[in-house]
Amino acid sequence: MHNPFQEIAERLNSIESILADLQKVATSATTPIEPELLDVAQAASFLRLTTQTVYDKVHARTLPHVKQGNRIYFFKDELIGWLKAGRQQTVEQQTDQAREVIAASVARRQRKGGRSSS
Structure with missing residues (x-):
């Protein structure tokens, strides 16, 4: 004959094990996620524009971008926001x-x- 209390205890142990695993994952996932950074070619591909159009929009300051020296970068989430705004x-x-x-x-x-x- 099967003991229902034994089955409950086994299930409880299983749940506790799953919770412990989830807790480990949650604590390891607290490191901040870096936003995805794109260069001009990647941004053009993502937006389905030519690179020249991207440069034109950067020059007109209508496309959110970051400039470091001679290089132009784009945060993917900002480009998505720009698309949604339009x-x-x-x-x-x-x-x-x-x-x-x-x-x-x-x-x-x-x-x-x-x-x-x-």
């Missing part, structure tokens, strides 16, 4: 935003007692 809204998103602005304007007017006749 994201265009869909027509549906623009319509929703317009409705929110109109609703807020109407609510302000109603709080002020409606339109004033001038």
Whole structure:
């Protein structure tokens, strides 16, 4: 006959072992992760632009970059942020935003007692 308390004890030992392993991984993973650094060619490839376009955007200061001496570097996470900042809204998103602005304007007017006749 199988002892259920023995099975519980075995499972508990297994869980404790897994937790100890996770704790070791968590403490070893506390070292800061260096952001990925790209050169011009890598940045151009990542952004799917020509290297000349990357240089043009650096010259116009529209692309986030780091300059060390004669070398230009890019942090990949900053390039991703730059891409996200330029994201265009869909027509549906623009319509929703317009409705929110109109609703807020109407609510302000109603709080002020409606339109004033001038």
